[in-house]
Amino acid sequence: KIKNKNSPFIIGYSGSVVYYEGIYEAVKAVEELIYETDLNIQVHILGNINIIIEEQKNLDLSLFESIINKSFIKIINKVSHDKVKDIIRTFDLYIIPRLDLPVTNIVSPIKPFEPMSMKIPLLMSDCLCLKTISNNGKNCVLFERNNFNDFKEKVLQIIQNGYPDEILENGFNFVKTERNWKYMIKNIGLYDML
Numbered sequence: 663k664i665k666n667k668n669s670p671f672i673i674g675y676s677g678s679v680v681y682y683e684g685i686y687e688a689v690k691a692v693e694e695l696i697y698e699t700d701l702n703i704q705v706h707i708l709g710n711i712n713i714i715i716e717e718q719k720n721l722d723l724s725l726f727e728s729i730i731n732k733s734f735i736k737i738i739n740k741v742s743h744d745k746v747k748d749i750i751r752t753f754d755l756y757i758i759p760r761l762d763l764p765v766t767n768i769v770s771p772i773k774p775f776e777p778m779s780m781k782i783p784l785l786m787s788d789c790l791c792l793k794t795i796s797n798n799g800k801n802c803v804l805f806e807r808n809n810f811n812d813f814k815e816k817v818l819q820i821i822q823n824g825y826p827d828e829i830l831e832n833g834f835n836f837v838k839t840e841r842n843w844k845y846m847i848k849n850i851g852l853y854d855m856l
Contacts (some may be wrong), residue, residue, distance in 0.1 A: 671701065675772050676708040676746060679726075682766050682780030684759035684787065684810075689729045691810040695736060695818060703821070708749055721808040747808050750776060755820055758786040762807040767791060778802065778833035783825035785816055801833040 673692060679685055685707065692705050715726050730737055738749060750756065756777035760766040767790040776794050777784045784802035786792045796802045803820065806812040 670704040688759040
């Protein structure tokens with residue numbers, strides 16, 4: 663929750679900044695939310711945004727270039743892996759707003775496991791592979807993919823009401839019991855192949 667006007671609610675993202683991650687759409691939704699509510703919200707993006715800016719310039723687009731200088735945006739360029747956790751710990755809400763595409767529905771990212779293991783509130787789109795990771799919303803909060811009005815509503819609910827402790831615990835326990843190396847090796851039968 664936002665403690666006071668001087669203490670912003672930080673929505674964060676860490677990882678590859680590519681179009682299908684839905685970062686641009688999420689930023690625009692947060693901008694609308696700030697405009698509609700006057701809430702003190704910041705969006706911190708940890709990753710190399712210059713690559714997508716250059717790609718868009720080649721296509722005569724400037725979507726990402728249009729958001730980087732907004733006052734509520736903080737771009738954090740790539741940092742060494744040992745510093746990533748410290749930055750993520752500053753997030754009040756970690757977002758994975760992937761768009762609805764074949765690749766985003768099929769290919770599971772590992773990035774949800776970091777905030778889950780650190781008990782950081784997580785909001786993800788309900789792309790099929792993310793929905794599976796979330797256990798249909800039991801391990802983290804989901805919003806309807808490609809529906810950034812729903813994203814905006816979920817962000818507002820989390821800011822106003824907090825994030826359910828039970829969901830944080832479920833996410834933590836899921837990573838601890840089902841996504842540790844011992845479990846994964848046993849589950850895929852890696853040693854049986856040797």
